[in-house]
Amino acid sequence: FLSAGRGIVIHTGSCKNVAEFRKRPEKWIDVEWGRAIDTEFPVEVRVDVANRLGVLASVAAAVAGMGSNIENVRMEERDGMTSAMTLVLDVRDRRHLAHIMRRIRAMESVMRITRTRG
Structure with a gap:
């Protein structure tokens, strides 16, 4: 539905507002969802850690255990x-x-983690 001041607003067919909007077909825009995206996206995070033996291995194991991969790593x-x-x-x-x-x-060993990019 094309709404003044709000742009395009999408409602499901079962939304209670749809009945009211049906009175204004000129404002309708047909949309349909594409298939689910089956890909992964790169995201950069910064992790501040205590310098301890095996901390990188522990973080890498946690990431792998959550079903993710590390594309790149830098330590400073x-x-x-x-x-x-x-x-x-x-x-x-x-x-x-x-x-x-x-x-x-x-x-x-982790003091802070923040998303930096992606």
Whole structure:
């Protein structure tokens, strides 16, 4: 439905507002959803970690355990006690990324994780 001030607004056929909109067919725009996207998208995250033996392996295992792949990784030592990891992850969607970030955030060596790009 083409709405003044809001642009295109999409309603399902069962929406209670559809009955009212049917009175104005000139405002209707036919749309249909394409097939589900079956691909992954690269997303860059930064993970601030304590410098501990095996921390990179632990983060990589958590990512793999969530069904994702690491395309690229960079580590930068900060102050001798901490490092910043920049990971490019392949994710299916925002929900998949959120699950991965929650899993990493819960790790003992992780101080912070943020999405930086993608």
